[in-house]
Structure formats: C-alpha cells, structure tokens
Amino acid sequence: MSNSVLKKAVLSFLLLVLPAALSGIGLPGSAGTAGSGRAEASSPQAAQEAPLRFGVLYLLSPKELYERWTPFAEYLSRKAGRKVDLVVPRNFDHLVELARSGQLDLLFVNPYVYILLKKEIGIEAVAAQVAYGNTFAPSHLIVRKDSGIKTLDDLRGKKIAFVSHLASSGYVVPRAYLMSQGIDVDREMKVVFTKNLPGTLLSVLNREVDVAGMCGVNYANLSRRINTEGVEILRTTEVSPRLPLVVRKGMDRALVAKIKTAAIGLKTDPEAGPTLKALDFDGFDPITDAEYDGIRKLARQTGLPH
Template identity: 30%
Template structure:
C-alpha cells in the first residue's frame, strides 16, 4: 500500500542517491586537485604553513589536494588559465589581473582578521635609523617592490605614489627593484640594498615584518637580531580588501560547494591547521564573490594606464 510516508521516504532516498552520485562523479573526474600559493616567505616556510591545511582539505573533499608553491603571481594566473591549478590563494591585484585577462576563476572566500575586518594595507617601510620621514624625501634613493602583480608590493604603492605627485617611480627613484617576495623585500631593506620598501601590513602583529621578526630572520650588520622598532612606517594606504581564495569556474557545482564548506568549517574542524596559516592572526574565512574585487580591477586598469602613459 502506497501512503504519504512511503512516498516521502522514497523521495528522500532518491535525493540521497542523487547527492551521493554527484559526489562520486566529481571524485571520479577530479581524483586530485592542485592548490597553488605564492610564497610570501621562503619555500620551506610556505610548505610548513600550508601542508596541514591541504591535508585537511584532502580529508574533507575526499580527493587528494596537492600543494603547489608557485614562483610568482603570474605562474598562478597561467596555471589556472591552463587548467593545471584548480584552487589558488590570490592577492587582490593578481586576481583582478587574472579576470582582466580572461582566466575562468571565481572568488569564494577571503580571510577574516582577528578584529573582524577583511582588509589590510600597503605601507612604505624605512629603517628606524634613517632620516626619512616621508616618501617624498627619498627622491634619488632605491625603492624595493615585491612583484609586478603584487597588490601591496607594487600596484597600490604606484597608485599611492601617483597621489603624491610621483607619476613615474622609475625616474623619481635612483633604482626600483622587484625583490620577488614580501620577505625578500624586507631583507633588502634590512641589508641596505634599498632605502625604502613597499609591503603588506594589517597590524603590528600581522604582517610580513612581524612574521620575520618572530623567526629572527632580520639581522643587523653585526649579526644581532633586529626588532620591530628597527623599522618605521612612513606611509600607509587606504584599506585593501584581503586577497581571495578562488577556484576554477569549470569545476562541478558539487565540488565548489564542498570546497566552500571545507573553508567555512576549517577554524573549528581543524583549528591547528587553520591557525598555522597565519600564526593565529586570522579568525576565519569570509564568504566572498568575484564582484567583491571589482574596485581592484579598476585599480589595475589605472596602473596599466600609468604604464602606457610612461611608455608613450
């Protein structure tokens, strides 16, 4: 005899079977995923920081997640374009660049800071012993940047310089050096290779400088370990939205949903792995959409216009 209860049970069973089949479908098509990050620190530090989290993702998604440490932001962009990278940790500017150049990638989350905010700053650092109080005083000196596609290490600094009337950094400064990573930029400043450097900063406890100070990576000429007080910020930008985590647009919807869920639950399901990512300086992941970076795309267009103007 067919009754309402049996119909409901049959419907529930069919729904469960469909969901299970969908999950199996994505696992069959994507038995492995590649998650790319750009090194803000040395390769061993990146591996140590990200390996527990990728292990957590593997467990939650039911497929192996491989960590790829990209050489630079351009490698992440091209990796997603070619389909070799399925998940990526982007900077805001590199994500905007990827979208502008037609990469099929969608943002789904970004970091939440300890204070609940979802942004950070680009700052100009000098040594505390230097006489410089403003960026304008550094005309003819050496400027250290990070990477052409870095948000806080190139694009926002150039935007900030333009607001100061410095429309061509390459002629205003004696030399402009791309150091390759946020850590390398701070090392260049500490060693005197450059006189001022652009870098990322959220607060005194959450920045590349803070991480390097904790590790004892910055040293004076006599070998003594440097402290935060040995550096000084002479300019801070307006807030920048934290860079996104993004997945390839072509991934199955069931897999995308599983990825979003895994990120959302990470702070409670594997707190140790989550805290390792930021030395305990983040409180979770904020659900985001690609449109959240529309303003960053406008920034990149502005910086591109500056380059074209200089070239002409």
C-alpha cells in the same frame, strides 16, 4: 625432412597463429585497448576522482609554504571528499603560468593576480583570508629610522623595493598611493623587485634600498621573526581586500560548495585547530567579486594591466 619442407611448415604455422595472437595485443597507450593506461586515465570516473591541484601564492620559502599549507590541503581533502595536492610555484609568475595553462583547480592568490586571472580564465573567488580579525589590509612604506627620510618628497630619486610586479598590497596599492601624491614611481624612483617577502624587508634593513612597499599583514608577520627595530613606517596607505581562495572556471558546483563551506567553516571547526595554527591566520570569510573593484580601479588609474 628437407630444409625447404621445414621452412614451408614453419611459415604456415606463423601465418595461422600470429594473426590470432596479435588480435589481443594493443599498442602501448592506444585508446580502447584492454589494460591501456591512457584509456583508464581518460575515463569519466578516473577524471572525476583525479586529485585537485592547489596552487598557493609564493610568499615564503618552499619549505615554509609546504609546512603552512599541507594541513589545509589535507583538511580540504577530508571535507570535500576529494584528494587535494599542494603545488608550490617557483615565484609569482610561475603560479600565474600554471593557472593560465589549466594546471590548477584551486588557488590562493592576492587580489591583483585574482582580477587578472578572473578576466583571462574566469576563476571564481569563494572565500577571503581573515588576518588579525579583518578581511582587508593596509599597505606600508617602510624606511630605516636613520635614513633621514621623513616626508614623501624625500623619496624622489630614491630606490624602492617591492616583492613583485604582480603583488597587490606589496606593489599596486603603495605604487598607486605614491602616484596620487605626485610621485611618479616609474620615472622618479628606481624600482627593485625582491621576489620574496623577507627579502623586501631585509633590503631596507641592509641598506640595499631606501624604502619598501609592503602589505601591512605581511609586515606584521615578518616582524615576529625579523628584528625590525631599525625600521619604521613612513606612511600607511589605503586598505585592500585580503587574499582570496579561488576555484577554476567550470568546476562542479557541488564540489565548489563543499570547498567554500569547508574554508569558511574553518574558524569554528573544533577539529581545525592544528590547521589554523599552521596557516597562522584566522581563517576565511565569504567574499564577492565586487569587493575587488577597488584594485581594478587603482590598476586602471595607474596604467597597470587590469
């Protein structure tokens, strides 16, 4: 057979066979094709079964946060019938960023972050942390015993530490208290944000700052791990609601009800002992949005976003 005849035979074969073969092949990830990963992921059933992403407030080291919250995520998975994946953010701002971009379904946040995200993206509080038998907590102003600081007037011109500009009992409340006493924190003091709770307390102990504003519950918890004999509470300010457990806007109401029931039932569930031990607080109680109006008022009165 001549070369020209052979080429014509091969070409005819390809023209007959390739269209039929290609008709059963889809581009990788193209919608509607058999075996397409994207088509499977976008199906209603797959979306319904996707794990819930649970972001927690950055209060401790990532290792400590995983140890504290993984048992609770697993507990919610069992009670709600939906897998819950724990998400530990890099810091306060990262948690807010994840929530704003729709990457979280559940959050454990402080009251100030809650009111900001409630206004921006419509999150819903379903329960509030109970610590030391209460859903409310005071804020403390902490100084070294040998600092010579005895009155609020002694704080003028001094350096003060807060954990974050997004902290509630660790920034909004003590800042508002000082301003109510005639001390303009932003103008009369030098403000330092430590970005983690242990660092806030240690900054006073190590004489890096003169005073720190801290949540009373967090101070009590840290005092069990850090020797606080060298510091004292200069003032205790008004209380604020405890940290809420929240869900994203638009979550299925039946699923919200399961999550709320599971969280509130944690205190009385005989099987929840290991979970409560890991959390290191008493559990959760019901909460309403109106109970956070006090934080909104303080933020508004002191010129903070609200």
